Amino acid sequence: MDNQLQVALQSIRTKLFQFDYLCDEQLASSVHLAIELKRPLLLEGDAGVGKTALAQALAGMVGRPLIRLQCFEGLDHHDAVYEWNYGRQLTEIRLAEAASQRVDSSSIYSKEFLIQKPILKALQESTGAVLLIDEIDRSDEAFEAYLLEALSDYQVSIPELGTVRSEIIPIVVLTSNGTRDLSDALRRRCLYHYIEYPDVSREADILRLKVPDANRRLIEQAAQFVSTLRKEDLEKKPGIAESIDWLKALMLCGFQSMPDDPHLIRGSLSCLIKTARDRVDVNDDILQRLLA
Amino acid sequence: MSTTTYSNDSLPESLLPSERITEFCRYLRESGMQTTTHDVELLTEVLILAGGAVSAKRVESLWRPVVCRSLKEWRAWSELFQLFWFPHKTKGTVKVTGSTRRSRHLREMIERSQSMTESGPGSAPVVGDAPAVSDEMQEQDQQPKSAGGASVVDPLDRDYESQWMPADLTLLERIARSVRTQLLTVPTRRWRMSDRGRTLDLRKTSQSMIRLAGDGLIPHWRAHRRETPQIVMVIDVSRSMESYAAFYLRLARAFARLLPVRVFVFHVRYAEISEFLRRDNPQIQEKIDAVTAGFQGGTKIASSLKSICFDDKAVSLNRRTRVWVFSDGYDTDEPTALRDVLKRIRGRGATIEWFYPNKTVVGMSRCVRLAHDLVKNWYSAGNLSEIDLSLRQLR
Numbered sequence: 001m002d003n004q005l006q007v008a009l010q011s012i013r014t015k016l017f018q019f020d021y022l023c024d025e026q027l028a029s030s031v032h033l034a035i036e037l038k039r040p041l042l043l044e045g046d047a048g049v050g051k052t053a054l055a056q057a058l059a060g061m062v063g064r065p066l067i068r069l070q071c072f073e074g075l076d077h078h079d080a081v082y083e084w085n086y087g088r089q090l091t092e093i094r095l096a097e098a099a100s101q102r103v104d105s106s107s108i109y110s111k112e113f114l115i116q117k118p119i120l121k122a123l124q125e126s127t128g129a130v131l132l133i134d135e136i137d138r139s140d141e142a143f144e145a146y147l148l149e150a151l152s153d154y155q156v157s158i159p160e161l162g163t164v165r166s167e168i169i170p171i172v173v174l175t176s177n178g179t180r181d182l183s184d185a186l187r188r189r190c191l192y193h194y195i196e197y198p199d200v201s202r203e204a205d206i207l208r209l210k211v212p213d214a215n216r217r218l219i220e221q222a223a224q225f226v227s228t229l230r231k232e233d234l235e236k237k238p239g240i241a242e243s244i245d246w247l248k249a250l251m252l253c254g255f256q257s258m259p260d261d262p263h264l265i266r267g268s269l270s271c272l273i274k275t276a277r278d279r280v281d282v283n284d285d286i287l288q289r290l291l292a
Numbered sequence: 293m294s295t296t297t298y299s300n301d302s303l304p305e306s307l308l309p310s311e312r313i314t315e316f317c318r319y320l321r322e323s324g325m326q327t328t329t330h331d332v333e334l335l336t337e338v339l340i341l342a343g344g345a346v347s348a349k350r351v352e353s354l355w356r357p358v359v360c361r362s363l364k365e366w367r368a369w370s371e372l373f374q375l376f377w378f379p380h381k382t383k384g385t386v387k388v389t390g391s392t393r394r395s396r397h398l399r400e401m402i403e404r405s406q407s408m409t410e411s412g413p414g415s416a417p418v419v420g421d422a423p424a425v426s427d428e429m430q431e432q433d434q435q436p437k438s439a440g441g442a443s444v445v446d447p448l449d450r451d452y453e454s455q456w457m458p459a460d461l462t463l464l465e466r467i468a469r470s471v472r473t474q475l476l477t478v479p480t481r482r483w484r485m486s487d488r489g490r491t492l493d494l495r496k497t498s499q500s501m502i503r504l505a506g507d508g509l510i511p512h513w514r515a516h517r518r519e520t521p522q523i524v525m526v527i528d529v530s531r532s533m534e535s536y537a538a539f540y541l542r543l544a545r546a547f548a549r550l551l552p553v554r555v556f557v558f559h560v561r562y563a564e565i566s567e568f569l570r571r572d573n574p575q576i577q578e579k580i581d582a583v584t585a586g587f588q589g590g591t592k593i594a595s596s597l598k599s600i601c602f603d604d605k606a607v608s609l610n611r612r613t614r615v616w617v618f619s620d621g622y623d624t625d626e627p628t629a630l631r632d633v634l635k636r637i638r639g640r641g642a643t644i645e646w647f648y649p650n651k652t653v654v655g656m657s658r659c660v661r662l663a664h665d666l667v668k669n670w671y672s673a674g675n676l677s678e679i680d681l682s683l684r685q686l687r
Binding site for chain 2: 004005025026029030033034036037041044073074076086087090093094178184187188191192193194233235277
C-alpha cells in the first residue's frame with residue numbers, strides 16, 4: 001500500500017515538474033493531503049521561496065482555473081466575495097417603472113445582479129478551481145474571521161440569496177509571509193506547510209529548470225554562492241526568484257563560470273541584495289570569501 | 293482501523309491505532325502543540341487514506357502538515373515524532389565545557405542555558421539562575437550606592453535564560469502580546485474606508501451617485517486610521533545594570549517581534565539594536581554581545597537620551613511616541629541634564645515611562661528625583677513577575 005502512496009506522491013512531483021515547479025517529498029505529501037482531505041493548504045515561508053508559484057503550478061497540474069485573491073489592508077467581502085450590481089438593478093427598476101410594472105425585490109436581488117468576486121467565483125466554478133488567497137497576513141483580522149465559513153464549509157452566506165454552497169470543492173491555497181500572526185481558528189482549518197529555502201543541489205536543479213541555457217558550472221557556482229550568502233546576516237535574504245534573476249544577469253554579462261574578482265560581479269548583485277544596509281554590509285571581503 | 297497493518301520500520305503494531313494516536317496527540321499537547329480531539333480523527337483519516345501499510349517516515353511526513361500550525365511546531369515536529377514513537381532510538385548527549393566559572397557574555401549564557409534545556413527538564417536551571425556577577429561586583433554591592441545604582445538583587449523569579457531564541461520566546465512574547473492588545477491605539481489624521489465608520493466619505497458617495505445616474509447613492513463610510521504607538525525602548529547596559537540588562541534585552545526582543553519598537557542600548561555611548569532583535573539569526577547574539585560588551589561604568593543617561601532623540605538618525609518624537617527607559621537612574625551627567633532632556637522630549641508630545649530595577653524610586657539618584665515629575669509613570673521592573681504586573685498597568 002505504501003507503493004500506491006509512493007506512486008501518488010511521485011505523480012504529483014512529476015506533474016508539478018511539468019509546470020516548472022520542483023517539489024520535494026514533504027511538499028508533495030502536503031499537496032496530496034490538501035487534495036484528498038479537501039482542506040485548505042496554508043503555505044508560510046520567506047518571500048520568494050515559491051509559495052505563489054506552487055499554487056500556479058497546482059492549477060496547471062489539476063487542470064483547473066487559478067482564481068487569485070490578493071489580500072491587502074482594508075480588504076472586505078465586497079472585494080473578495082460578492083457585490084450587488086446597483087447600476088443594473090436601477091436600470092431594471094427604471095425599465096419596470098416605464099412599463100408601469102411592479103418591481104419584485106426578489107427579482108432585483110437575484111444571481112443575475114450579483115457580481116461574483118474571487119471567493120464566490122471559486123465556489124461556483126463548474127469545473128472546480130484552485131483558489132489562491134495570496135498574502136493573507138496583509139488582510140485585516142475581521143476579514144480573516146469572515147473567511148472561516150468559506151474555508152471550513154465551502155459556503156458563503158448572502159443575506160438576500162441565502163447560503164451558496166460549493167458543488168465542486170475548490171483546492172484552496174493560502175500564503176503568508178508572516179508579517180502578522182494568523183488566528184488559531186484559521187490555522188486550525190488549514191493544513192500547514194512551511195517552505196524553507198532550498199539546499200544547494202535543489203536550488204541548482206531549479207536554476208537549471210528555469211534558465212536552461214545557462215552553463216552547468218555557472219549554475220552550480222551561483223547556487224552555492226546564493227546559499228552561502230543567505231547564511232550571512234542580511235536584512236533581506238535573496239529568494240529563489242532573485243537567484244534566477246541573478247543567474248540571468250550573469251549570463252547577460254557573458255560569464256560561463258563565476259569570476260574570482262568580486263568587482264566583476266558587484267554590478268549584478270543588485271538582483272540579489274535589495275536593501276541599502278545589506279549593500280554596505282556585503283563588502284569586497286565578504287564577496288571574496290563567498291566566491292572562494 | 294483494525295485492519296491496518298504496518299510494514300518494517302513502521303509504527304509498532306501494539307501501539308495502534310486510535311488509542312495510541314490519542315496518546316500521541318496528548319503528548320504533543322504537553323509538548324506545547326495545540327492538538328485537539330479533531331486532530332485524532334484527522335490523523336486516523338490520513339492513515340486510512342495512506343492505505344495502511346506505510347513506513348514510519350511516510351507517516352511522519354503525512355501527519356506533519358495536519359498537526360503543525362506554525363513554524364515553531366513545524367521545526368519541532370520530527371524530534372517529537374521520533375521521541376514518542378521511537379524512544380529507544382533517541383540518544384542522550386553529554387556536553388563538557390572547559391569553563392567552570394560563569395561568563396557574563398550573552399552568547400555563552402545562551403549556550404549554557406540551551407545546553408541545560410537540552411539535557412532535559414530535570415536539569416533545568418534552578419530558580420533565580422541569574423547571569424554571573426563578578427566577585428568584585430558582589431563586594432561592591434555590599435556598600436551603599438552613592439548615585440542610586442541598582443543593587444544586585446536576583447532579577448528573576450523564573451528561568452529566563454532559555455527565553456532568547458525565537459522559538460523559546462513564548463513567555464516573554466505572551467507579555468508583549470498582551471501589551472499590544474491593551475495599548476490604546478491612537479487615531480491618526482489619515483482615513484480608511486470602514487463599514488463601521490461614522491463619517492461619510494463624500495467623494496466616494498458622490499461617485500456612487502454618478503454610477504447610479506443620480507437615482508440613488510451608496511453611502512461609503514470612513515474612520516480615522518488607528519495606529520499602535522511607536523515605542524522607543526532605551527536600555528541601560530552599564531555596569532550597575534549588569535544583572536538586569538540581559539533580561540531587558542530579551543524582553544526587548546519579544547517586543548520587537550510583535551510591535552513597532554526601536555530599541556537602543558547605552559552606557560557611555562549608545563547603539564540601536566532594533567534590526568538585530570528582529571532577525572532569526574544566531575549571529576545576532578554575537579552582534580548584541582559586541583554592542584553591550586564592556587558593561588562600562590560612568591553611565592550617561594541624559595547624554596544618551598539626547599543623542600537618541602535629537603541627534604542625527606534620531607527617532608521621530610510625536611504624541612504617538614512612548615519612550616520607555618529601562619535604567620536604575622545611575623547617571624554621571626550633570627544632575628540637571630536629565631531633567632532638561634526629558635523636558636525636551638515631553639515638549640515634542642512624547643510620553644516617558646521609566647522601568648526601574650530598584651526597590652523604590654525614592655532611593656534613586658538625584659538626577660532622577662529632579663526629573664521625577666516629567667516621567668508619566670514609574671514601573672517597578674526588578675524581575676519577570678514585576679514587569680508583567682507593571683506592563684498590565686500600561687494605558
